[in-house]
Amino acid sequence: MHIVAAGGRFEPVGEAAPDLSVAAPDRSVADLDSEVVPDSEPLDPGETVRREGQARDLIYRALAARDHSTAELRTKLAKRGFDEDLAERVLAKFVHAGLVDDAAFAQRWVESRHRYAGRGRRALAMELQRKGVGGAAAAEALDQVSRDDERERAAELVERKLARQVVPADRVERDRLVQRLVGMLGRRGYHPSLALSVVLDRIRAAVEDTGDATQAGDAMEEAL
Numbered sequence: 001m002h003i004v005a006a007g008g009r010f011e012p013v014g015e016a017a018p019d020l021s022v023a024a025p026d027r028s029v030a031d032l033d034s035e036v037v038p039d040s041e042p043l044d045p046g047e048t049v050r051r052e053g054q055a056r057d058l059i060y061r062a063l064a065a066r067d068h069s070t071a072e073l074r075t076k077l078a079k080r081g082f083d084e085d086l087a088e089r090v091l092a093k094f095v096h097a098g099l100v101d102d103a104a105f106a107q108r109w110v111e112s113r114h115r116y117a118g119r120g121r122r123a124l125a126m127e128l129q130r131k132g133v134g135g136a137a138a139a140e141a142l143d144q145v146s147r148d149d150e151r152e153r154a155a156e157l158v159e160r161k162l163a164r165q166v167v168p169a170d171r172v173e174r175d176r177l178v179q180r181l182v183g184m185l186g187r188r189g190y191h192p193s194l195a196l197s198v199v200l201d202r203i204r205a206a207v208e209d210t211g212d213a214t215q216a217g218d219a220m221e222e223a224l
Helices: 045-065 072-079 082-094 102-117 119-132 135-142 147-162 170-187 192-206 212-222
Strands: none
Touching: 045 072, 045 082, 045 192, 072 082, 102 119, 102 135, 102 147, 119 135, 147 170, 170 192
């Protein structure tokens, strides 16, 4: 896969981010902004139908805003006071209809966050875990991002930083620049060894004929 570049909306870098929302059906939706009374006692059939309708409407509204994992929707229902059994029944219908699919959610999340937010595999794995997606669904989604993909995206991030400044001629200042760039990549989820390698390559490219970048790299490798 060749990729050029949580919940929330994604900010594109250089191109428009894909629309990950799920269109809500053409139907009237009950006003869910009012307080929902928790289910504390068994409901009569009519009340059960009403509550299931409220739960469906909440899920539709959530999916219309952005893509959600099953765990995220389960949490939303619990916070609004819906009984666990009722919530699971309603969620199961959405899963069966293909409107909620953790594997597809993970695929879209990884692709978008890697492309537009520049996240590395380690950060992406943590984000999926926070979304309640793990196991085979998460592993398959993360397999989209190869080490070459990570290296290419990391290089782009470093080049953007270097485009806004001149590589210092002073050895100490250059070492500090290397440290800042490696730290930037580390915070985005790139492995330290890959981050250091990419930064030194970009520094060497910026000071092609000096050889100081190699010395700075040796010093950084001893520090890590």
